[in-house]
Amino acid sequence: MAHTDINAEKGTSLWEDAWRRLKKNRLALFGLGVLGLFVASALLTPWIAPYAYDAQNLDLGATPPSAQHWLGTDIFGRDLLTQIMYGGRISLAVGFVATAVALVIGVTWGAVAGYVGGRVDAVMMRIVDILYALPFMIFIVLLMVVFGRNLLLLFLAIGAVEWLTMARIMRGQVQALRKQEFVEAAISLGLSPMTIIRRHLVPNALGPIIVYTTLTIPSVMLLEAFLSFLGLGIQPPKTSWGLLISYGAETMEEYPWLLIFPGLALTTTLFALNFLGDGLRDALDVRRSAD
Amino acid sequence: MNLLEVQDLQVDFNTRNGHTIAVNKISFTVKKGEITAIIGESGSGKSVACYSLLGLLPQPPASIESGTALFDGRDLLTLSESELRQIRGRDIAMIFQDPMTCLNPYMTIGDQLIEPLVFHKKVSKADALARAKELLVEVGIRDPDATINNFPHEFSGGMRQRVMIAMALINEPKLLIADEPTTALDVTIQAQILKLVADLQKKRDIGVIFISHDLAVVADIADHIIVMEKGLVVEQGDSTGIFTEAKHPYTQKLLAAIPSDTKVSALHDPKPLVQVENLKTYFNTGSTVVKAVDDVSFEINRGEIVGLVGESGSGKSTIGRSILRLLPITSGQIRLDGQDLTTLDSGTLKRTRRRMQMIFQDPYASLNPRMSVYDTLAEPLLLHNIESRRTVEQAVLKLMDDVGLARAFIRKYPHEFSGGQRQRIAIGRALATKPEFIVADEPVSALDVTIQAQILDLMLDLGKQYGLTMLFVSHDLAVVRHIADRIIVLYHGKIVETGTSESLFNAPQEAYTKSLLASIPGRNRLAS
Numbered sequence: 044m045a046h047t048d049i050n051a052e053k054g055t056s057l058w059e060d061a062w063r064r065l066k067k068n069r070l071a072l073f074g075l076g077v078l079g080l081f082v083a084s085a086l087l088t089p090w091i092a093p094y095a096y097d098a099q100n101l102d103l104g105a106t107p108p109s110a111q112h113w114l115g116t117d118i119f120g121r122d123l124l125t126q127i128m129y130g131g132r133i134s135l136a137v138g139f140v141a142t143a144v145a146l147v148i149g150v151t152w153g154a155v156a157g158y159v160g161g162r163v164d165a166v167m168m169r170i171v172d173i174l175y176a177l178p179f180m181i182f183i184v185l186l187m188v189v190f191g192r193n194l195l196l197l198f199l200a201i202g203a204v205e206w207l208t209m210a211r212i213m214r215g216q217v218q219a220l221r222k223q224e225f226v227e228a229a230i231s232l233g234l235s236p237m238t239i240i241r242r243h244l245v246p247n248a249l250g251p252i253i254v255y256t257t258l259t260i261p262s263v264m265l266l267e268a269f270l271s272f273l274g275l276g277i278q279p280p281k282t283s284w285g286l287l288i289s290y291g292a293e294t295m296e297e298y299p300w301l302l303i304f305p306g307l308a309l310t311t312t313l314f315a316l317n318f319l320g321d322g323l324r325d326a327l328d329v330r331r332s333a334d
Numbered sequence: 335m336n337l338l339e340v341q342d343l344q345v346d347f348n349t350r351n352g353h354t355i356a357v358n359k360i361s362f363t364v365k366k367g368e369i370t371a372i373i374g375e376s377g378s379g380k381s382v383a384c385y386s387l388l389g390l391l392p393q394p395p396a397s398i399e400s401g402t403a404l405f406d407g408r409d410l411l412t413l414s415e416s417e418l419r420q421i422r423g424r425d426i427a428m429i430f431q432d433p434m435t436c437l438n439p440y441m442t443i444g445d446q447l448i449e450p451l452v453f454h455k456k457v458s459k460a461d462a463l464a465r466a467k468e469l470l471v472e473v474g475i476r477d478p479d480a481t482i483n484n485f486p487h488e489f490s491g492g493m494r495q496r497v498m499i500a501m502a503l504i505n506e507p508k509l510l511i512a513d514e515p516t517t518a519l520d521v522t523i524q525a526q527i528l529k530l531v532a533d534l535q536k537k538r539d540i541g542v543i544f545i546s547h548d549l550a551v552v553a554d555i556a557d558h559i560i561v562m563e564k565g566l567v568v569e570q571g572d573s574t575g576i577f578t579e580a581k582h583p584y585t586q587k588l589l590a591a592i593p594s595d596t597k598v599s600a601l602h603d604p605k606p607l608v609q610v611e612n613l614k615t616y617f618n619t620g621s622t623v624v625k626a627v628d629d630v631s632f633e634i635n636r637g638e639i640v641g642l643v644g645e646s647g648s649g650k651s652t653i654g655r656s657i658l659r660l661l662p663i664t665s666g667q668i669r670l671d672g673q674d675l676t677t678l679d680s681g682t683l684k685r686t687r688r689r690m691q692m693i694f695q696d697p698y699a700s701l702n703p704r705m706s707v708y709d710t711l712a713e714p715l716l717l718h719n720i721e722s723r724r725t726v727e728q729a730v731l732k733l734m735d736d737v738g739l740a741r742a743f744i745r746k747y748p749h750e751f752s753g754g755q756r757q758r759i760a761i762g763r764a765l766a767t768k769p770e771f772i773v774a775d776e777p778v779s780a781l782d783v784t785i786q787a788q789i790l791d792l793m794l795d796l797g798k799q800y801g802l803t804m805l806f807v808s809h810d811l812a813v814v815r816h817i818a819d820r821i822i823v824l825y826h827g828k829i830v831e832t833g834t835s836e837s838l839f840n841a842p843q844e845a846y847t848k849s850l851l852a853s854i855p856g857r858n859r860l861a862s
Contacts, residue, residue, distance in 0.1 A: 224700035228763065231658055232714045233687035242713070246704040329704055329747040 064326040071322020077315035081308075085132045094122040096129040097280040105298045115300045117290070123301065126282055127308050133283040134309070137198060137267045138260040144202025145263075146256060149209025154240045154248070156210070157217030168214065171207050179204055187275050197276055201263055212255055216248035250324045257320030261313045284309050336404075337509055337541040338364040338387075343401035343411075345379070345386045348394055356382045358565035359400070364509065364558075369535055369542040371552035371573070373588065374562035375782035376753075380545050383562075384511050387411070388426060389418040405509070424454045427502035429495070431514040436498060437486040443497050444482035451504050469500040474530060491646075492523035499530065503538070510535070511543045516551060520645040520809060525853035528555055547782055550592050550812070553577065553856030561585045591787040592856070593816035597835050606633035607803045608657065608771055613666035615649070615656045626652040628827035629666075634771075639797060639804040641818030641835070643811060643850070649827040650807045654773040657805065658692055659683060670771060688718045688767035695776035697756035701748040707734070707759055708744045714766040729766075736799070737762040738792060754785035761792065765800060775807045790817055811854050815839055823847050 065071055084091065093113075100120030108115045114123040156167040186200050220226065221244065229239045268285015270276035277283050284305050291302030345357040357379040364370045374380040385391050387403050387410050403410040406425065410418070422428075430436045438446060447469070448462035457465075463482070470478035473496040486494055495515060502510055512531060516524040532555040535542045546552050552559065553573070560570040561584065569582040580586045615627040627649040634640045644650040655661045657668050659675055668675045670690060678686060694700035701710060711730045715721040721729045731741050737758040748756055757777060764772055774793065778786040794817060797804060808814050814821055814835070821838045823830045823846065831844045842848045 224694040224696060225702045227655075227660055228692065228694060228700050228760070229702075229713075231660055231687060231690075231692045232717060232763070232767070233684040234713075234717060235684070238717075242705075243702050247702065327704075329749065 060329065061323070061326040065322050068322040068326065070318045071326070074315040074318030074322065077311060078319065081131060081312060081315075082135060084128060085135050088128045088132055092125045092128050094125040096121075096125055096282075098122070098125075105294070105301070107298075107300055114304045115298075117301055118294065118298070123287075123304055126287060127284070127305055129281070130283045130287050130305065131308060133194075133277055133281065134264045134267065134285060135312075136194075137201065137283070138264045138312075140198045141201040141205060141263045141267075142256060142259045144199060145205035145209050145259060146252075148202070149206035150213050150245065150252060152206065153210035153213025153215075154217050154244055157214035158221055158236060158240055158244060160218075160221075164214070168211075171210055174204075175207055183270060183275060192275070192278075194277075197267065197270065201266055201270075205259055205263060209252070209255060209259070212251055213248060216251060217244050220244050220247050246327070249327050253320050253324045253327070257316045260316055261309065264309065264312075335366045336363045337366045337406075338543075339402075339404040340383075340387070341402045341404075343383060343386065343403065344399040345382050345391070346397050346399050348397065355565050356396070357386065360562070360565075360567045362560050362567060362570060364541045364543055366508070366541050367535075367539045368557040369532065369544055369552075369555055370558045370560065371544045371546060371556035372560045372562060373546055373549050373552065375547055375784065377564070378562040379565040380562045381513055384513065384543060384545060388422050388428070388511075389413075389415060390422075420454070423450045423507075424505045425507055426509045426511065427505065427507040428511045428513065429498045429502050429515045431517050437494060439486055442483045442485055443489070447482075447497070447501050447504055450501065454505055466500070466504065469504055470497075472534070473497075473500045473503075474526075475500075490523075491519055492527060495519065495523075495527055496530065499527075499534070503534065506538070507540065509541045509543065511545070513545045514547065515544075517547070521811065521853040521855075522645060522849060524551070524855065528855065531555065548855070549588050549783070550854075550856035561588065587784055591783045593787065593790070593812045596815050596839050597818060605636055607636045607671055608634040608805070609667070609669040610653075610657060611667040611669075613653065613656060613668065614664040615652050615661060616664045625827050627656060627663075630824075630827070630829055632822055632829065632832065634803055634805060636770075636803055637801060638820060639806055639818050641814035641821040642805055642807045642824065643809070643814050643821055644824035645809060645850075647826070648824040650809075650824050651775050652827075653824075654692070654775050654805055654807050658687075658690055658773055660692070685718075688714070688720075689769050690771040690773070691764035691767060691769040693757075693760055693764045693772060693774040693777045696780050697753055697760050698748075698780070700760050701756055703748055706745050706747050707739070710748075710759060711762050711766055714763060718767055720767060733762045733766055736765065736796065752785075753781050754789060757781065757789055758792070761789075761796070765796060768800065769802070771803045771805075773805045773807065776809065777806075778813060779808065779810060786813070793817065811850060823850065 098121065100116070103116055103120035105118045105120075106112060106116045112122050112124070114127065116122055117126065152167060152171070156164045182204070183200050186196060190196050217240075226239060226243055229243050234242075265285055267276050267283060268289055271278070271283060271286045272289045277286060279286075287305035288302060288309065291298075291305055295302045340363070341361045342359050343357055343361070344355065344359050347354045347356050360383060362370070372380045372384070382391065382396070386396065386398055398411055401411060405421070410421070413421070437443070444463060444466060447466040448459065451457055451462045451465060452459065467478040467482060470482065475481055475493065475496055486497070489497060498515075515531070516527050519527060528551065531542065531544070544552055544556060556573045558570070559573045559576045561568050561576070561582065563584045569576065569580065569585045576585060577589070580589055610633070611631050613627055613630045614625070617624040617626055630649075630653060632640075642650045642653060652661060656663045657675075659668075663676065666676070670686065673686070675683070675686065705713075708727070708730055711733050712726045715726050715729055716723070730744065734741055734744065739755065739758050739762070743751070748759065751759065761777075777793070778789050781789060790813065793804075796802065806814060806818055818835050820832065820834050822832045823838070823844070825846050831838065831842065831847045838847065839851065842851055
């Protein structure tokens, strides 16, 4: 027994294990597939879109779906499918980049505050409180006025606001975890605080973080739509899902397809993200594996 | 007279992970005016059997497959939930292991005490309160007028257990089921609670079922003992018979696992490896200062195992953590091999940590749940550059051999192991850096008795093999006596008495040490 061949179960880290478990979760794989498809189409849009994004046909006007325009056209006679494809580029980029920014800052900030505790924690969390209290719109408008409107800044601005909640969640998790004996054991082994946070605390706090991340991506997409609607984000003829939805909502009674199809794109992404997020959370929780 | 007759009781569990038989066709009787002890390790089905009688098991996953349980001429297993509710708390009452989680923190104990009385007997609140006060006196709570309006957190653990007992008795039940009622308590408190249960049982002439994992605990009070293993009753009989001529090998194994010998201390190199001088560790809790460790000095010689004994709050764990510099100390000196640890800069301290390690109490909390055995054991080896990435796997396997873990388990995660196996992983991690000094903080108190004996033996073996010096922190005198060369007794952060295990047990000097020794469960019966 003591000398059984170990090679059968060799070479698995937490992430490899998680991937192995994720592969067994059909719903999560479906979510991953849908997201992959969307991302691929976003990357390839300039080559595969049926029309140019600014091609108007004012004579045509708003038409329901047809053979030439699969998803119909908007009031300027622009192809809706093309619009959704180009919009997806912006929306997905904003969603992923801004959330990534929020994730990196929030997780690091929260983990350090929660682990170090005491005065450092108090100061770090008061900073979070102060930023919470700042009116978000004023913050964004200020940024736009000072630095001018640009897409990268939009990503950063949204990310800079969204990390606050992430930091709070992470801090709560780490505070509960750091009292556990395995953290004490890590200290007594001589591990540095950063290593303890990275290897022992973050992996154990991932569950709620992943769930919150999958919720943040769609909310960031909607935030971008709101900003664009106010004239602070993307400007026509460039577009995003959020913008398409808000324009579609205005004309929903006459031209319902202008709301339905962009809405479908967004909700499909949201569902896919949720399936993937739930799957990832379960896959990363080694205790849930039945095998 | 038989109070409860259980026949052919079988309880199954159906979960996602399969079908298990938790209680397998067991039969036993509980007599009026007797204490019946049900003994078994975790997973033996002892609690499941009793909970199923009262309909306290969630069904599903549990299902009662067969059996009868005659109580007062009625079969408990066929009663409806509302009929059972009339019996629970009135005819059959329960007390549980953890008195803190079983009391509602937002209700005064007076309100909680009278609740079953008002519910079952429909008496007035004033009468009920008067009755509650009488009972509080009976369970040994002085001045009930003052305490009855207190909240649970204002009581100590032992006092809370007394309140729980009063609550169980308030409806004058015929049968009392006590599920490990003293496991969470200190030894001296445990002795008091055991005596209280025995006294009340005699005085009220009721039947008691006492569930415990520890044969020693029930040795002095039980009239009848039922030993369970893996859902089966392997042996039952009157308690004298069980202790003098146990027939079933499992019972014999349980008896053998009770540490009862005193370690004869070997001669040690009188060169001290660890020196603690005037150690003070205080905690600031808002307005007050808690003197957890108050001016303690002692030495541990190379190769020696020193037992640090005391009740909860005595500062024993704090001393261990202070020595390892896991807690900030208030003042004093701690020297390892002549080097003062209190003045080291953080870099030197980190390097020194490989020479001193810790084994923790709770193997469920001391292992990172997301790290496999390999990750856990490789971490210290890589951190201190003891092994390279290429050679580390062999070293991990060697460690696993040393602590008695099968090599095939290398990629498994902590939750896949039993408590004893987890503690082996934790011991392996502590030994990975080949330390000279180890602080073991209650390393066996979370384990079943037979596992406890295995882990103690493993620690003794490894201690020799690795040439370890050890500080063994424990509340359990019997365990310390078995493993330690020398014992230090602590009380309220101060050292009360020090001596070799033999001298301390045979001729204790201080009154506190004597009272501790007198509280060791089962000493009367097991000594003979």
